[in-house]
Amino acid sequence: MSDEADRLISAALRDHARVAAPPALRAKLERRYLGKRRAWLAPMVSGVVGAVLAAAIVLLVVRPAPHQLDVAEEAVGDHQRVLESRGLGVISTDQHTVKPWFAGKLDFMPQVAFLGDDEFPLEGGDVAVFLGHKAAAFVYGRRLHAITLFVFEASDVPTAERTIRGFHVMTWQAGELGFALVSDVNWGDLRALRQRL
Amino acid sequence: MANVPGNEFARRPLSSATHVARFSLLGRRAPLAVVGEPRAPTFAERALEHLDELYGLARHLCGNTGDAEDLVQDTYARALAGRFEDGTNLRAWLFRILRNCFIDRARRRNIVLEIPDDQIDAYVPDASAIDQLRYLTAADIMGAIAALPIEFRFVVYLDVEGFTEAEMADILRCPPGTVKSRLSRAKAKLRAALKEAL
Numbered sequence: 001m002s003d004e005a006d007r008l009i010s011a012a013l014r015d016h017a018r019v020a021a022p023p024a025l026r027a028k029l030e031r032r033y034l035g036k037r038r039a040w041l042a043p044m045v046s047g048v049v050g051a052v053l054a055a056a057i058v059l060l061v062v063r064p065a066p067h068q069l070d071v072a073e074e075a076v077g078d079h080q081r082v083l084e085s086r087g088l089g090v091i092s093t094d095q096h097t098v099k100p101w102f103a104g105k106l107d108f109m110p111q112v113a114f115l116g117d118d119e120f121p122l123e124g125g126d127v128a129v130f131l132g133h134k135a136a137a138f139v140y141g142r143r144l145h146a147i148t149l150f151v152f153e154a155s156d157v158p159t160a161e162r163t164i165r166g167f168h169v170m171t172w173q174a175g176e177l178g179f180a181l182v183s184d185v186n187w188g189d190l191r192a193l194r195q196r197l
Numbered sequence: 198m199a200n201v202p203g204n205e206f207a208r209r210p211l212s213s214a215t216h217v218a219r220f221s222l223l224g225r226r227a228p229l230a231v232v233g234e235p236r237a238p239t240f241a242e243r244a245l246e247h248l249d250e251l252y253g254l255a256r257h258l259c260g261n262t263g264d265a266e267d268l269v270q271d272t273y274a275r276a277l278a279g280r281f282e283d284g285t286n287l288r289a290w291l292f293r294i295l296r297n298c299f300i301d302r303a304r305r306r307n308i309v310l311e312i313p314d315d316q317i318d319a320y321v322p323d324a325s326a327i328d329q330l331r332y333l334t335a336a337d338i339m340g341a342i343a344a345l346p347i348e349f350r351f352v353v354y355l356d357v358e359g360f361t362e363a364e365m366a367d368i369l370r371c372p373p374g375t376v377k378s379r380l381s382r383a384k385a386k387l388r389a390a391l392k393e394a395l
Contacts, residue, residue, distance in 0.1 A: 005327055006384055009391065010356075012333035017342060017357045021252035025266050029248065029273055033241040070335075077334035132339035 070131060071154075072162045072169040075180035078128050079148040079167065082137050088124035092116065098125040102136050110136035110151035111177060114196040120147070130180075140193060147183035147193055154178030161187070170194055241277055247291050254292065254354045257342050258299055271298040286364065293368045296351065303347070310347050326392065333391065341390040349383035356380060 030036040082088070090101040092115075102110055105127050116122030120140045128137040128150060135152035157178035162169050168190050170181040179197070183190055238246075251272060255265035272295040281290060303310055342350055348369075355365045362380075366373040 005330055005388055008327065008330040009333070009384065009387055012330070012338055013353065013357045016333070016335040016338040017253065017257070017354060018249070019253045019256045021248045021269065022262065022266065025252065025269065026245075026248055029245060029270070033245065033273065033277055034239075074335060078336060080332075081334060081336075129336040129340045132336065132343070 071157055071171050071178065071180055072160070072164055072182075074131050075148075075150055075169050075171070075182040076164045076167045078130055078135075078137070078150065079182040082126055082128055082139065082148055083146055088139060089126040091124040092122045098122055098138065101125060102127070106134050106136055108153055108177070110138070111174070112136075112138055112149065112151060112197065114193075116140060117196070120193050120196065142183070142185045142189050142193070145183060145185045145189075147181065147185060147190065149193075149197065150178075150180040150182070152178050152180075240281065243287060244273065244276055244291060247288055250288070250358055251291060251295050253358075254295060254351070255299070257339075257350050257354055258347060260343060264302075268295065268298055268302065271302070286367075289360065289364050289368050292355065292360075293370075296368060308347070330391065337391060341387050344390045345383060345386055349379060349386060352376060352379045353383050353387065 027036075090098055092098050096115075099110070099112065099115065102125065114120075120142055123139045123141050123146065125139065126137045128135045130150050130152045131154075133152060135150050138149040138151070140147045140149065153176060154173065155176070155178075157171050157173040157180075159172045160170070162171075167182055167184055168187055170179075170190060172179050181190060181194055181197075248269070252265060252269050255268040255272075256262065259265040259268055272291065275298060276291055276294045279294070281287060300310065302308075342353060345353065351369060352365060355368060360368070362373045362376045365376045365380075369376065
């Protein structure tokens with residue numbers, strides 16, 4: 001049993017323990033040691049600028065950035081864990097129950113104004129580990145489905161919508177906090193909740 | 198650029214062992230430069246190929262991105278100003294420098310490096326717990342590694358990166374038997390930490 005557990009843990013370590021260096025760090029080291037110039041120093045020829053802009057648009061719009069992948073993937077994994085494995089740390093009895101429960105459990109106050117209504121009742125909350133840091137998880141109901149909102153400290157969460165393994169994920173940044181909304185409800189419902197937040 | 202540590206490596210002559218072999222067969226001398234063929238990477242370029250691996254370890258050791266970035270920058274500054282012995286293991290050499298840089302920083306900040314002499318949970322997962330291990334997330338793994346003593350984080354990450362016990366012993370400056378023992382204890386700790394997480 002222990003061998004099988006070690007094998008599974010080793011596989012999970014290989015999958016998840018590696019952390020890619022931030023692009024800004026790579027760029028800084030390449031400038032310092034390889035003499036690569038900053039992009040803005042390149043000749044400002046209109047054709048070149050156009051090509052760079054087109055490439056940037058393709059990269060930003062068509063191909064998701066690595067960080068976006070991380071946030072969305074993490075949101076789906078944690079959404080499943082919050083719902084299926086551990087249950088909720090606090091169950092909502094009225095709209096004043098959940099938010100105060102996080103006081104003292106996090107290093108920040110989750111800025112969430114919407115605390116449920118008839119269409120999206122707030123079922124409860126929990127503290128989750130999101131991208132290696134503590135995060136607030138708010139769980140809303142939608143008919144027989146659940147929607148999890150993760151609120152975490154971050155600086156560059158992209159505004160994006162993705163579908164991963166059947167779960168829809170919306171991510172965005174507001175101030176010093178990152179947000180990820182994830183569920184198996186349809187996009188219309190998810191966007192309706194996003195509008196309320 | 199002339200004062201940048203390590204920049205002298207960018208001016209190293211191109212290594213063209215392949216060309217030497219090819220032209221020797223034809224009875225010619227190796228060319229000084231071959232136009233149109235890919236040049237050999239400079240030492241700095243070869244070193245920077247290991248950036249992600251080094252950053253990964255730094256991230257687990259430091260627990261936050263800011264300190265991890267500083268540690269990696271210190272590592273490259275020291276490595277590219279230092280003297281690498283050609284023919285030895287560049288990757289292991291870089292990891293050893295990162296470890297030395299981390300130890301220097303840890304001493305300044307009074308971070309405990311010693312492995313606590315505590316009892317390690319001899320927990321053996323049952324079938325249902327093993328099934329849960331199939332669904333470990335990145336957060337589970339990050340949390341479990343963060344719960345390990347520093348020296349255990351080294352061996353766990355070096356193992357993930359595929360270093361042999363002999364290479365790990367060289368990086369960590371300890372006997373191979375110590376590496377084996379630490380790895381075994383670290384895995385037991387991980388099992389226990391993941392039991393709590395699941």
